[in-house]
Amino acid sequence: MPATPETPVTPATPALPATPAIADSMAQRMLACTGCHGREGRATQAGYFPRIAGKPAGYLFNQLQHFRDGRRSNPAMARLLAPLTDDYLREIAAHFAGLDLPYAPPPPLQQDAKAARIARTLIREGDTRRQLPACVQCHGEAMTGRLPAVPGLLGLSRDYLAAQLGAWRSGQRVAAEPDCMAGIARRLQPDEVAAVIDWLASQTVTASAKAAQPLSPSAQAALALPCGSGFR
Numbered sequence: 001m002p003a004t005p006e007t008p009v010t011p012a013t014p015a016l017p018a019t020p021a022i023a024d025s026m027a028q029r030m031l032a033c034t035g036c037h038g039r040e041g042r043a044t045q046a047g048y049f050p051r052i053a054g055k056p057a058g059y060l061f062n063q064l065q066h067f068r069d070g071r072r073s074n075p076a077m078a079r080l081l082a083p084l085t086d087d088y089l090r091e092i093a094a095h096f097a098g099l100d101l102p103y104a105p106p107p108p109l110q111q112d113a114k115a116a117r118i119a120r121t122l123i124r125e126g127d128t129r130r131q132l133p134a135c136v137q138c139h140g141e142a143m144t145g146r147l148p149a150v151p152g153l154l155g156l157s158r159d160y161l162a163a164q165l166g167a168w169r170s171g172q173r174v175a176a177e178p179d180c181m182a183g184i185a186r187r188l189q190p191d192e193v194a195a196v197i198d199w200l201a202s203q204t205v206t207a208s209a210k211a212a213q214p215l216s217p218s219a220q221a222a223l224a225l226p227c228g229s230g231f232r
Helices: 031-037 057-069 075-081 086-097 113-124 135-139 158-170 180-187 190-201 217-221
Strands: none
Touching: 057 075, 057 086, 113 135, 113 190, 158 180, 158 190
């Protein structure tokens, strides 16, 4: 009899290990943000990327819109946000606004007496002759922001503060009209800009730091100049 060819045996495919489930949470989705802005959006005092954890939700939403729609120029942010709706931007803003996290310790203040005096005067008193409101009028007595949409100015790096004031001065950053920050930045002298930035970047932020309550309509009217953003 002719030999019967043996039927080839196909080796069994080994079972692949089960892929662990990844929780679909905002924290997981926001890893695209925290890659630059630091773990949980708290950033550090080194480098350019600002802290976004704990900022007022209205401010964060406004900035996300500005990046997406081209009012703030940052190609990476624009690409990231281009497909996102306003509703989703509000979810992102609410997520980071709700994070109550400690701030990194600031670098030591390196400022002479004259520069410190300039900084304290502008921050606490302003200059009504030049239509410069005190920084604390809008950003709160503790400079930790004001609801609903004025950001805190502490816990930010000197590089970031310098870049933003420079952008206001040059017109690269704009806000709703009347654009009060653009006017303020342009009225400041270079030595004043440097003094305020150095002072802000060196301040410790306490664990209890929270954004101040909104300004009343009468307090808004009393500002040295009208402002189209931050109070709505």
